[in-house]
Amino acid sequence: MQHFSNDNIKSWDRFYRTNFINCLSGFKSATLIGTISCEGNPNLAIFSNLVHIGADPALIGFINRPKEAAPHTISNIEATGVYTMNHIHASFIDKAHQTSAKYSAGESEFQKSGLGIEWKENIKAPFVAESNIKYLMELVEIIPIQYNRSFFVIGKVTDVYVDETIIAPDGFLYIDNAGSITSLGIDGYYETNLIARFRYAKSDTITEKIK
Numbered sequence: 001m002q003h004f005s006n007d008n009i010k011s012w013d014r015f016y017r018t019n020f021i022n023c024l025s026g027f028k029s030a031t032l033i034g035t036i037s038c039e040g041n042p043n044l045a046i047f048s049n050l051v052h053i054g055a056d057p058a059l060i061g062f063i064n065r066p067k068e069a070a071p072h073t074i075s076n077i078e079a080t081g082v083y084t085m086n087h088i089h090a091s092f093i094d095k096a097h098q099t100s101a102k103y104s105a106g107e108s109e110f111q112k113s114g115l116g117i118e119w120k121e122n123i124k125a126p127f128v129a130e131s132n133i134k135y136l137m138e139l140v141e142i143i144p145i146q147y148n149r150s151f152f153v154i155g156k157v158t159d160v161y162v163d164e165t166i167i168a169p170d171g172f173l174y175i176d177n178a179g180s181i182t183s184l185g186i187d188g189y190y191e192t193n194l195i196a197r198f199r200y201a202k203s204d205t206i207t208e209k210i211k
């Protein structure tokens with residue numbers, strides 16, 4: 001097995017290092033975040049550094065890079081307090097990837113990528129029409145990470161829209177059956193297959209698979 005020290009990694013070409021390091025933390029929940037600016041411009045961007053924070057209250061966080069690199073989603077969230085998260089399916093990964101391009105604040109990634117914009121009654125933030133699993137978020141807290149000037153954006157799930165055929169009797173969501181993909185690094189997208197589900201693990205028994 002080859003060993004790479006921090007000095008090796010630092011010496012690499014920037015793009016090589018970015019690819020290598022971005023793959024290390026593994027497969028990601030690539031998601032499209034929909035927002036709107038105070039001026040009424042819809043914005044859509046792909047984010048994969050998502051994390052579940054808690055189920056009650058239902059909290060999900062994501063990492064936003066420094067504002068000069070990725071300015072629009074975070075500014076719109078700060079301004080309006082709401083945003084949508086939309087699963088990505090294999091049928092539109094090319095369009096989802098396109099939303100990572102640097103567009104100006106007045107340009108809508110919905111238009112530029114060709115993804116459909118969906119408005120729901122009394123909800124200010126736009127959803128992705130093509131997405132089979134989507135939810136509305138209310139901003140809770142933005143924590144600046146001083147070390148690299150990025151931000152941890154924490155939100156509360158307020159409304160969920162999901163095809164009921166993927167909901168198991170115990171609440172598990174078979175998101176693979178909805179066609180949701182996973183991503184790796186900054187440009188790799190994968191389909192998924194369930195290997196197994198297991199019962200709640202206990203220290204005094206060997207955990208069984210759920211049939």
Ligand SMILES: Cc1cc2nc3c(=O)[nH]c(=O)nc-3n(C[C@H](O)[C@H](O)[C@H](O)COP(=O)(O)O)c2cc1C
Binds near residue numbers: 065
């Ligand atoms: C697969 C993929 C995953 C990405 N994940 C993130 C992420 O987690 N955080 C982030 O700040 N940018 C991420 N980006 C980059 C943003 O999509 C990009 O900076 C985008 O232009 C931000 O748009 P905005 O200024 O409209 O928010 C990712 C890009 C790709 C292709």
